[in-house]
Amino acid sequence: MSSDTTPRYEPGEAEDSLRDERLHVFKVNYYYVQIPCEVTLWILLASLAKIGFHLYHRLPRLMPESCLQIAVGVLVGAIIFGTDHKTPPVMNTNIYFLYLLPPIVLKEGYFMPTRPFFENIGSILWWSVLGALLNAFGIGLSLYAICQIEAFGLTDVDLLQNLLFGSMISAVDPVAALAVFEEASVNEQLYMMIFGESLLNDGITVVLYNIFIAFSQMHRYEEIESVDVLAGFARFFVVGLGGILFGIVFGFVSAFMTRFTQNISSIEPLLVFMFSYLSYLSAETLYISGILAMTACAVTMKKYVEENVSQNSYTTIKYFMKMLSSVSETLIFVFMGVSTVGKNHEWNWAFVSFTLLFCLVWRAISVFALFYISNKFRTYPFTAKDQLIISYSGLRGASSFSLAFLLHASLFPRKKMFITATLVVIYFTVFIQGITIGPLVKYLDVKKTNKKESINEEVHMRLMDHLKAGIEDICGHWGHYQLRDKFKKFDNKYLKKILIRKNEPKSSIVSLYKKLEIRQAIEMAESGMISSAASTASFQVHRLSPEEVESMRDMLAHNLYQVRQRAPSYNRYTLGTETSEKQAKEILIRRQNSLRQSLRKGHSLPWGRPVPVCKLLFVDSDHVVSAMFSSQRRLRSLESKQQHKEIIPMAQLNRRAEPSDFTAQTGSSSKLDRSATIRRPALMPKPQFGTAVMRRYESDEEEEAAAAASRQSVKRATEKRDVHFHKAQRRK
Amino acid sequence: FLSLFLLLVTSEQIEHLHRRFKQLSGDQPTIRKEHFDNIPDLEFNPIRSKIVHAFFDKRNLRQESDGLADEINFEDFLTIMSYFRPIEMNMDEEQLDHFRKEKLKFLFHMYDSDHDGKITLQEYRNVVEELLSGNPHLEKESARSIADGAMMEAASICVGQMEPDQVYEGITFEDFLKIWQGIDIETKMHVRFLNMETIAQCH
Numbered sequence: 001m002s003s004d005t006t007p008r009y010e011p012g013e014a015e016d017s018l019r020d021e022r023l024h025v026f027k028v029n030y031y032y033v034q035i036p037c038e039v040t041l042w043i044l045l046a047s048l049a050k051i052g053f054h055l056y057h058r059l060p061r062l063m064p065e066s067c068l069q070i071a072v073g074v075l076v077g078a079i080i081f082g083t084d085h086k087t088p089p090v091m092n093t094n095i096y097f098l099y100l101l102p103p104i105v106l107k108e109g110y111f112m113p114t115r116p117f118f119e120n121i122g123s124i125l126w127w128s129v130l131g132a133l134l135n136a137f138g139i140g141l142s143l144y145a146i147c148q149i150e151a152f153g154l155t156d157v158d159l160l161q162n163l164l165f166g167s168m169i170s171a172v173d174p175v176a177a178l179a180v181f182e183e184a185s186v187n188e189q190l191y192m193m194i195f196g197e198s199l200l201n202d203g204i205t206v207v208l209y210n211i212f213i214a215f216s217q218m219h220r221y222e223e224i225e226s227v228d229v230l231a232g233f234a235r236f237f238v239v240g241l242g243g244i245l246f247g248i249v250f251g252f253v254s255a256f257m258t259r260f261t262q263n264i265s266s267i268e269p270l271l272v273f274m275f276s277y278l279s280y281l282s283a284e285t286l287y288i289s290g291i292l293a294m295t296a297c298a299v300t301m302k303k304y305v306e307e308n309v310s311q312n313s314y315t316t317i318k319y320f321m322k323m324l325s326s327v328s329e330t331l332i333f334v335f336m337g338v339s340t341v342g343k344n345h346e347w348n349w350a351f352v353s354f355t356l357l358f359c360l361v362w363r364a365i366s367v368f369a370l371f372y373i374s375n376k377f378r379t380y381p382f383t384a385k386d387q388l389i390i391s392y393s394g395l396r397g398a399s400s401f402s403l404a405f406l407l408h409a410s411l412f413p414r415k416k417m418f419i420t421a422t423l424v425v426i427y428f429t430v431f432i433q434g435i436t437i438g439p440l441v442k443y444l445d446v447k448k449t450n451k452k453e454s455i456n457e458e459v460h461m462r463l464m465d466h467l468k469a470g471i472e473d474i475c476g477h478w479g480h481y482q483l484r485d486k487f488k489k490f491d492n493k494y495l496k497k498i499l500i501r502k503n504e505p506k507s508s509i510v511s512l513y514k515k516l517e518i519r520q521a522i523e524m525a526e527s528g529m530i531s532s533a534a535s536t537a538s539f540q541v542h543r544l545s546p547e548e549v550e551s552m553r554d555m556l557a558h559n560l561y562q563v564r565q566r567a568p569s570y571n572r573y574t575l576g577t578e579t580s581e582k583q584a585k586e587i588l589i590r591r592q593n594s595l596r597q598s599l600r601k602g603h604s605l606p607w608g609r610p611v612p613v614c615k616l617l618f619v620d621s622d623h624v625v626s627a628m629f630s631s632q633r634r635l636r637s638l639e640s641k642q643q644h645k646e647i648i649p650m651a652q653l654n655r656r657a658e659p660s661d662f663t664a665q666t667g668s669s670s671k672l673d674r675s676a677t678i679r680r681p682a683l684m685p686k687p688q689f690g691t692a693v694m695r696r697y698e699s700d701e702e703e704e705a706a707a708a709a710s711r712q713s714v715k716r717a718t719e720k721r722d723v724h725f726h727k728a729q730r731r732k
Numbered sequence: 733f734l735s736l737f738l739l740l741v742t743s744e745q746i747e748h749l750h751r752r753f754k755q756l757s758g759d760q761p762t763i764r765k766e767h768f769d770n771i772p773d774l775e776f777n778p779i780r781s782k783i784v785h786a787f788f789d790k791r792n793l794r795q796e797s798d799g800l801a802d803e804i805n806f807e808d809f810l811t812i813m814s815y816f817r818p819i820e821m822n823m824d825e826e827q828l829d830h831f832r833k834e835k836l837k838f839l840f841h842m843y844d845s846d847h848d849g850k851i852t853l854q855e856y857r858n859v860v861e862e863l864l865s866g867n868p869h870l871e872k873e874s875a876r877s878i879a880d881g882a883m884m885e886a887a888s889i890c891v892g893q894m895e896p897d898q899v900y901e902g903i904t905f906e907d908f909l910k911i912w913q914g915i916d917i918e919t920k921m922h923v924r925f926l927n928m929e930t931i932a933q934c935h
Contacts, residue, residue: 248857332880380818388760456889456911457884462863463779463842464920470783473773475752 022697039331046072054095064179066397069330072106073337081341093357097290100332102280103324105291106273109298110321117373118484124196124375129240131197131366132170132204138362140166143354152350157414165418167208168404169359169425173397174198180438181393190386199306202399203291210287210405217413227505245287247296249281254297255304255499268313269320272305299460304499332398339405340423346416356428357422359394366419385444394436395429396422452588455499455516750811753806753860761805763787778865787812791841798847818922831910835921840908850902853883886911 030037053059059068117124140163147154147162166269181191211232218228254275261268276297283293306314306552367390375381404422409417437574465484754771757763768774768784777783786792788801792815793808801808815838843851843859857879864875883903890907903911 160830455878456884456885457861457915459863459878459882460839460912460915461920463839463859466777466779466863467783467839467842468816468921470777470780473771473777474768475749475813476754507869660898 021599033428039617042076042334042626043327045076046334057085058177061438062435064177064430066173066333066395066430066730067434069333070336072330073333073335075337076334077338095286096332096406098281100328102277102294103289103321103328105202105280105294106276106298107321107325109295110302110317112195112199112295112299114299114303115194116188117196120189120192120196123378124193124200126374127193127370128197128200132201132208134366134370135170135359135362136167136205136208137163138166138365139169139358139513140164142358142362143351146350146354152348154348154351160212161412161414164212164216164412165211167205167212168418169355169396169400169422170201170362171396171399171403172198172201172394173399174393174395177393177434177437180434180441181442186389186441189380189382190389193382193390199295200292203243203289203295204240204405205399206291207289208237209648210239212236213411224322236250236313239287239289240292242286243283243292246283247279247293247298248286248300250275250293251297251300252499254301255308258305258308259499261308265310265313268305268309269316269629272301272309272317272318276301304496312397329398331400333723335405336398336423336426338421345420346414347420348417350423351417352424354430356425359396359425359429363394364391389437389441389444392433392440395433396426397430401426472683521730559679746810747861749810750806751810762805763809764803779842779859779862782845782859785845786838786842789841791847792838800894832917835917836909836912837905839917839921840905843903846872849910850904852902855902856883 046069049068050065053065107499140159144157144159144162146152146155174197177194178191178198181194215228215232253575254271257271258268259270276294280290284290305317309317342636367387369386371382371390373618400422401419404415404419407418409415412418469484595726753763756767758767765784768787774780774783785800787809788804789800790797793804793811804812814921815835822862829921835861840851841847843855845855845858860879860882861872861875864878884901886907890903890910
């Protein structure tokens, strides 16, 4: 009876509980869903807090987001502690290293700006690797010295444990610092240094941590010999470099896979994530650094995958990655909060305060020492201001806490003290340093960067790259740019052919341009172009900037192609609204459809087709320019018909007015105008006419020395118009 | 400017450059355009012609006249190289500004091929086409559109809101300076050899 009605209670339940006395209509069973439910609640709470955080404008400027996350964690911890609830065992070594850590690492690696990273890679490697080592050993050894002092009651903490603690606590997590930097847009070099450090630091610290743990687990670890130390040293390199190699291999494999996924674009994100995760796991199998493997995989993969996958997959990957890493971080911070308000503490004034002191001191020492040396090799050394900022941005975060939390209590009897000390350092750095670093950056007036995404900039940068490479070739030296050029050549020749679909290497200028055009096209389409009538001066676009740019473009086109400006009657302000408006509507609708279609298919705007924006912009009066941008084929058929028609009136006009001298020209111009005005109804609607003239202009341009012709056409309206017409006529 | 440059460069580096000059010129006292064809790696550079052209551009050589020189001697060679040296930390504001202007002028001359002091749409198009010429899959259309877009951007930066009858003829040097205002060219336009030991030598 009851066993039939309650099948859910099957596994592990005692016999008695299966037997109820009555049939229950309504039952509550919380234990069944406890773990997932609580996890979900924590995540939701953190998300809600984030929403609130960003809604209240002043908060993000005051403090970094990590503060908020920790606060939420503490809150949850307080609730759990207060209700004396038994926390579900969500965090243990396996879960942390296998599930919580990878998403965070992946996100960091994927969103890394590759170019500045590789330009500064020498400094970054030098600083991250040696900085981590220096910090770890420095803090460890200093603490060991402190532990020797009898008065503090720490003599049972031996050297190895101190070194381990040092390596744990030197894991830097400058997310907060980076957020501040991004908001203050500090110069790229500084940003890259800290970003690069955060990327590599985790990997290195975990490697060190594992080595020390391995030492602790050695059978007779009291008698560690120099052989073992050397082995540890060698292991460090093997683990680090092996990880990177692994990652690169996996990156290439996954990029290769995405080459063939045109027809099933929905599995593209899956490929990306699974391959990265696999790289992590297989590296961990061999005791190689999974973190470095995953980072290298993400960096390698990104370039090729972005070219191959559809627009939707690209967006999915981005957002899913962010989501996953956000979930992991939240969970870790909740755990931190729970631990804070728990009974896991052992407070020892000396240990805690000296830890904090040594963290700050050693960071400053490592920064100034290492940068002093690396500045000698840099063309643009880091100033003292920069170095001060870097040393101040050594915030600790979730990784230190996790490593402390996961220590085996059996091997480390003073584990609780470690946890306490770690927590104190984290709270101090995140809250106090995190909040004050913003004002500090502003106060020191650190050099800023101008991150404007403009076509001009892209073109100039490209030009400069080639220029520098060329100059280096000429003076016969190898330098950065040559290496980069060589890599690019190799990349284009072999790698891209293998890894990218359809063999269409797109240059960065083109992709930037495309990106900007897409953005603008969507903006334009969204702001309801159909409703804007062409009756008044320009488009009634709701937003100011597109209108400005649009009128700018109008102006430029209007003036660069003076040929169309004949008489006031053709001025765009007094142009009859009918034809142009209808045409505008038609073209707009056509363009919107094709835009929607292409976006739906999941492909970015195909480059072969005309770019919609240009067409949209010039709908008003500058059909000429739009015609130029649009597919020549379609209009050519129209044009050829009109050309014929246009030639006749022009030829007739020519016979009437001889272009002997300037006055004659102006004279004929007015005649032309008049006759043109008269002929207006007879002519085809303006756009095509304009097109026809444009075509002739184009051919002129191609045949003659272009520069002279275009320049003249720009400068003097009247004269040029006529000269041009005459030229055109002479040709025919 | 050249003398300032010479003060800051070691004799070793000048030696090296002189050797390279001799190598290129075939032991002649002057170099002509054809001599640059001997550099194999330069072949693949899409803006090769502009770079070579820049060496012979009289405006870059600080000669009063305009146009192209037929041949340049070692001093001219060094003059061109001086545009690429990195800035020193101990320069004052005025020197830095002057320096920056010089570098930007060099770039400007690369764009402005007809020497009229303005970068017109056609010239800009030319540059973009050359830049993208290494990529066989791009049509000329694309290069044109890009140049047009860039030109319009430049117009909006330089002139702001234009009257309906205003003409935007081309980017003048002042406009060019405006566009480059946010970007620090000093850190980008330099070649490392000029303050480090040589790493390798390509023949």
